[in-house]
Amino acid sequence: MTKGKEKEIKSIDQRIDRIYKTAKEHFGEVRFVGIKRHTKIGWVAKIQFDDFESLMAEGVSATDALRELRKRLKKIVDRYNMV
DSSP, X not given: OOOSOOOOOOOHHHHHXXXXXXXXXXXXXXXXXXXXXXXXXXXEEEEEESSSOOEEEEESSHHHHHHHHHHHHXXXXXXXXXX
């Protein structure tokens, strides 16, 4: 038997919802958070805001792209909160 927590596997929908909620809390209106497959780049995750430019991140898989997008969003929120 192993002790400790079982690692929960999150779905892509759950990841998108979490990114959407974080962006909405800190920046207000969000047009969409989505992901699509690009033939040359791979997977591209994107947040589009009403008042700001969009944020994008790339990854080998859909999960990687969403992870990178969340990291970028988190860095921006942390910098914003420091000021």
